[in-house]
Amino acid sequence: MTHQLRPQPGIMDIALYQGGASKADGFDEVLKLSSNENPFGPSPRAVAAFRDTAATLHRYPSTDHAGLRAAIAEVHGLDPARIICGAGSDEVITFLCQTYAGLGDEVIHTEHGFAMYRISALAAGATPVEVAERDRVVDVDLILGAVTDRTRLIFIANPANPTGTMIPLSEVERLADALPPHVLLVLDGAYAEYAPGYDGGAALIEARETVVMTRTFSKLYGLGGLRIGWGYGPAHVIDALNRVRGPFNLSQTQQDAAMAAVRDRAYADFCLLQNAEQRARLRGALAQLGFPSDESFANFLLIHFADQACAEAAEAFLRARGILVRKVAGYKLPAHLRITVGRPEDCDRVIAAVSDFAEVTR
Numbered sequence: 001m002t003h004q005l006r007p008q009p010g011i012m013d014i015a016l017y018q019g020g021a022s023k024a025d026g027f028d029e030v031l032k033l034s035s036n037e038n039p040f041g042p043s044p045r046a047v048a049a050f051r052d053t054a055a056t057l058h059r060y061p062s063t064d065h066a067g068l069r070a071a072i073a074e075v076h077g078l079d080p081a082r083i084i085c086g087a088g089s090d091e092v093i094t095f096l097c098q099t100y101a102g103l104g105d106e107v108i109h110t111e112h113g114f115a116m117y118r119i120s121a122l123a124a125g126a127t128p129v130e131v132a133e134r135d136r137v138v139d140v141d142l143i144l145g146a147v148t149d150r151t152r153l154i155f156i157a158n159p160a161n162p163t164g165t166m167i168p169l170s171e172v173e174r175l176a177d178a179l180p181p182h183v184l185l186v187l188d189g190a191y192a193e194y195a196p197g198y199d200g201g202a203a204l205i206e207a208r209e210t211v212v213m214t215r216t217f218s219k220l221y222g223l224g225g226l227r228i229g230w231g232y233g234p235a236h237v238i239d240a241l242n243r244v245r246g247p248f249n250l251s252q253t254q255q256d257a258a259m260a261a262v263r264d265r266a267y268a269d270f271c272l273l274q275n276a277e278q279r280a281r282l283r284g285a286l287a288q289l290g291f292p293s294d295e296s297f298a299n300f301l302l303i304h305f306a307d308q309a310c311a312e313a314a315e316a317f318l319r320a321r322g323i324l325v326r327k328v329a330g331y332k333l334p335a336h337l338r339i340t341v342g343r344p345e346d347c348d349r350v351i352a353a354v355s356d357f358a359e360v361t362r
C-alpha cells in the first residue's frame with residue numbers, strides 16, 4: 001500500500017539525538033563517564049521515596065505537582081506558583097518551543113550548544129539559527145548580532161554542555177537587557193548547582209518579563225533515569241506553558257523521588273564537594289599528561305587533543321579498558337572528548353589509562 005502522509009515541515013530535518021555510549025565490547029560492566037550522570041547515584045532518601053510509591057501505582061498522580069513545586073521553591077527561595085515541572089528539562093524546552101515558536105520563527109542557539117534546542121525548534125516548525133561562540137564560550141555580542149524581527153527564543157546553557165564554560169551573570173544580564181521585547185531568553189541551568197554562588201539566573205528572572213530558566217534532577221541529583229526537570233519564569237510564561245503541558249506528565253513516583261532528592265541538602269553538598277575536588281585533580285593530572293582542558297564549571301571536563309584522529313584514538317583506547325567517554329564531533333568539537341567527573345577511584349582509572357595512552361602515542 002502506498003500512502004501520502006507527510007510529516008510537518010522541519011520534522012525530517014531532525015537528526016536523531018545521540019546519547020552517551022553505555023556499552024563496550026567485552027565488558028559486562030563499564031565505567032560510564034559519557035552522560036554527565038552523578039557517579040554516586042541518587043540520594044538514598046530519593047530511592048526510598050521511589051520505593052514507597054509502589055503501593056499506589058494504580059492512582060493517577062498529582063496534576064499540579066504542588067508538593068514538588070513547594071519543595072523546589074523552599075530550597076531555592078522561589079515563588080512556587082511560577083515553577084513548572086516536566087519529564088526532564090527536555091520536556092520544558094519542548095514546551096517553550098511549542099508555545100513560542102512556529103513556522104517562520106527563529107530560535108537561536110550557539111555553536112556548541114545542547115542538541116535539544118535545535119531538535120525542539122525543528123519539531124515546532126521553527127528555524128534554528130546557530131550563532132558562533134568565541135573559543136568555546138558563549139558570546140553575548142555575537143548573539144545580539146543574530147537577533148531579528150523573527151527571533152522568538154534564545155537558548156543558552158550556563159554553565160554550558162559540552163564545553164563546561166560559563167559567562168558571568170553580568171553578561172547574562174547585559175544580554176537580557178539588550179533584547180527586544182518579542183524575544184524570550186532561556187537560561188538552561190542543567191549544571192547551575194555546580195557553579196558556586198550562581199543562582200541559575202533566578203534573581204534576574206524576578207525583575208524581568210522575558211527571561212526563564214530550566215533546571216533538572218538528572219545531573220547533581222542523579223535521577224536522569226527517572227526524567228524530572230523544571231522551569232521558572234514570569235507568571236505569563238508559566239501560565240502559557242501549563243496549557244501545553246499534559247495533566248499527568250509526571251508520575252507520583254517522579255514527583256516523590258524528586259521531592260526527597262531536593263530536600264536532602266547534605267547529600268547534594270557531599271556530591272558537590274566531591275565533584276569540585278575530583279574535577280580539579282583530574283584536570284591537573286590530564287593537563288600534566290599533555291591533555292589540557294578549559295576551566296569547567298560543571299561535572300565534566302572537555303579535554304583537548306592534538307587533532308580528531310588523536311581524540312578518536314584516545315576514545316577507543318579508553319573504551320578498550322571499559323571506560324566510556326563522550327565524542328563531541330557532533331557538537332563541532334572533533335578534537336575534543338568530554339569526560340564526566342567520577343568518584344575518586346574512577347578518576348584514578350581515567351588518569352592511569354590516559355597516562356598509558358600518552359605512552360603508546362609518544
Ligand SMILES: *Cc1c(COP(=O)(O)O)cnc(C)c1O
Nearest residue numbers: 088089090114161190216218229
Ligand atoms: C543534561 C542536560 C539537560 C537535562 O536534560 P534532562 O531532560 O533534564 O535530563 C538539559 N540541558 C543540558 C545542557 C544538559 O546537558
